[in-house]
Amino acid sequence: MKKIDWYLLKKFLGTFVYAILILAVIIFVIDLSEKLDEFAKRKAPTLLILNYYKNFLPQMTAMLFPLFVFIAAIFFTSKLANNSEIIAILASGVSYHRLMRPYIVGGVLLCALSLLANHFIIPQSNKELLVFKNKYVDNISNQSGRNIHMRLSNNIYVYLQSYDFSTNSGYRFTEETINGTLMKEKIMAERISYDSIKKVWNLYQVTVRTNDGLNETLQYYPELTRTYATFSPKDLIQDNQIMTTLTTPVLNQVIAQEKLRGRENLNEYYVERDMRTAQPFAAIILTLIAASIAGRKIRGGSGIHLALGVVLSAIYVMALQFSKTFSTKAGLNPLLAVWIPNIIFSFLAIYLYRKQVR
Numbered sequence: 001m002k003k004i005d006w007y008l009l010k011k012f013l014g015t016f017v018y019a020i021l022i023l024a025v026i027i028f029v030i031d032l033s034e035k036l037d038e039f040a041k042r043k044a045p046t047l048l049i050l051n052y053y054k055n056f057l058p059q060m061t062a063m064l065f066p067l068f069v070f071i072a073a074i075f076f077t078s079k080l081a082n083n084s085e086i087i088a089i090l091a092s093g094v095s096y097h098r099l100m101r102p103y104i105v106g107g108v109l110l111c112a113l114s115l116l117a118n119h120f121i122i123p124q125s126n127k128e129l130l131v132f133k134n135k136y137v138d139n140i141s142n143q144s145g146r147n148i149h150m151r152l153s154n155n156i157y158v159y160l161q162s163y164d165f166s167t168n169s170g171y172r173f174t175e176e177t178i179n180g181t182l183m184k185e186k187i188m189a190e191r192i193s194y195d196s197i198k199k200v201w202n203l204y205q206v207t208v209r210t211n212d213g214l215n216e217t218l219q220y221y222p223e224l225t226r227t228y229a230t231f232s233p234k235d236l237i238q239d240n241q242i243m244t245t246l247t248t249p250v251l252n253q254v255i256a257q258e259k260l261r262g263r264e265n266l267n268e269y270y271v272e273r274d275m276r277t278a279q280p281f282a283a284i285i286l287t288l289i290a291a292s293i294a295g296r297k298i299r300g301g302s303g304i305h306l307a308l309g310v311v312l313s314a315i316y317v318m319a320l321q322f323s324k325t326f327s328t329k330a331g332l333n334p335l336l337a338v339w340i341p342n343i344i345f346s347f348l349a350i351y352l353y354r355k356q357v358r
Contacts, residue, residue, distance in 0.1 A: 073290030270334035
């Protein structure tokens with residue numbers, strides 16, 4: 001890394017930070033104006049509101065990360081081109097390949113930072129963010145979804161009509177133990193409640209049906225206690241936002257657990273996990289595109305470059321959203337879905353780069 005490399009790298013990263021700060025202020029003002037009535041209505045404490053925005057802004061930055069990188073690279077490169085600095089660098093004998101070194105280094109640094117944030121830091125922020133939103137913004141109900149089916153192990157299945165978190169009670173509970181095609185035992189309870197201290201479920205008005213080949217018995221109990229190692233009230237929360245609050249190692253554990261329970265469509269979980277890796281790599285691809293587009297001095301200056309950058313960024317975000325929707329709703333392979341925009345824009349980056357080299 002020579003002086004010219006450090007100069008370009010500082011310009012790149014400095015413009016990136018500046019773009020984040022400007023947009024962060026704009027997002028903060030808009031979001032606060034929208035939610036101020038809700039905060040006042042539910043008497044949200046000032047410190048919790050400040051903590052909410054401390055977690056909200058990193059989430060928005062991660063979501064718009066490709067846009068920030070692209071605009072930053074285009075803006076400072078266009079400014080260099082308009083000041084004839086790039087022409088002077090190339091005229092001094094520096095090749096275009098050599099000129100791209102600080103861009104690639106900057107893209108790799110931002111990619112590494114985004115990878116760390118996406119897999120470990122942002123989920124922790126989302127956890128606090130979700131708790132605040134549920135209480136002071138969205139006023140989420142304390143009742144789970146209805147007609148919940150789960151597989152707890154290879155041969156144990158449970159069903160619950162509904163569960164009320166405010167009263168800690170569930171209704172119309174069924175547990176079935178099945179070996180092959182034979183139902184060995186079926187437990188039916190009118191109501192259940194969870195003992196968080198003993199980590200056990202209390203079943204009320206219980207009917208137990210046992211099947212042993214040709215012999216079948218039916219017993220009634222006013223109350224029965226059951227212990228399930230992989231079943232607690234938190235597993236009844238059917239909210240896909242929860243997965244955004246999990247670090248990647250924990251998310252992988254949840255995916256394995258949901259597979260065991262027999263959940264048919266896990267594409268939303270796979271998309272969330274794989275996108276945390278695919279999106280940061282867009283920093284390198286978009287940086288090369290930005291440098292190739294804005295590296296030439298044209299009539300109209302930075303305005304034309306920025307307009308083109310915004311359009312391409314919007315196309316990238318739209319392509320990512322379309323591919324995610326096709327994965328979660330139409331069954332497209334999740335790994336392919338999150339990498340499709342990167343693959344398409346990689347070809348564009350190669351084309352523009354080669355055009356500049358010529």
